[in-house]
Amino acid sequence: MTIHHYIGSPYELPTGNFGTKETLVPLSEASPFNRNPKKEKLITIYEKEEDAYGISINPLTDGYSDIEHAFTLPYIYEVSCDAHSKSIRALFTYIEECLVEGCHMELYSCLDGDEAEEKDSSLDTFINLKTLYFGKHYKLNKKKYIYELGEMFTFEDKQFVVVVK
Numbered sequence: 469m470t471i472h473h474y475i476g477s478p479y480e481l482p483t484g485n486f487g488t489k490e491t492l493v494p495l496s497e498a499s500p501f502n503r504n505p506k507k508e509k510l511i512t513i514y515e516k517e518e519d520a521y522g523i524s525i526n527p528l529t530d531g532y533s534d535i536e537h538a539f540t541l542p543y544i545y546e547v548s549c550d551a552h553s554k555s556i557r558a559l560f561t562y563i564e565e566c567l568v569e570g571c572h573m574e575l576y577s578c579l580d581g582d583e584a585e586e587k588d589s590s591l592d593t594f595i596n597l598k599t600l601y602f603g604k605h606y607k608l609n610k611k612k613y614i615y616e617l618g619e620m621f622t623f624e625d626k627q628f629v630v631v632v633k
Contacts, residue, residue, distance in 0.1 A: 476541035476574035487522030487558025524548035534583035557618035567633040575629040588626040
């Protein structure tokens, strides 16, 4: 089954792709089989596999509004984020850059079709980007906390995460 991730915010967030390192090139440069140079198409290429990992933040899609009950914040977006550590780092970099000090954002994940179901409060997690605590007991390193979050954080079905700054 597909697991969906969502982010809630007290204010509007920038949408689009973040964290990827892509290059647009003409199809003829990437493939000798381009038969119509008059209609040159651009394609996305990545120099390394890791360059393809990042996140995508998009407005909530019609049909997924049942997820709103899981959030206390008014602006909710879908998040496309692989389980790869670079994607998780891109997510927390995005949050760090967008989150205003004194505010919080919320993350929630659930299986496709389970948007109306209740969250599992035993999975609730708190991340404080100001004090650098992940949960109640793990203190993150001041210089590499984004890297540490990328290595340690995983999304779980029906997990609610509050990120404060």
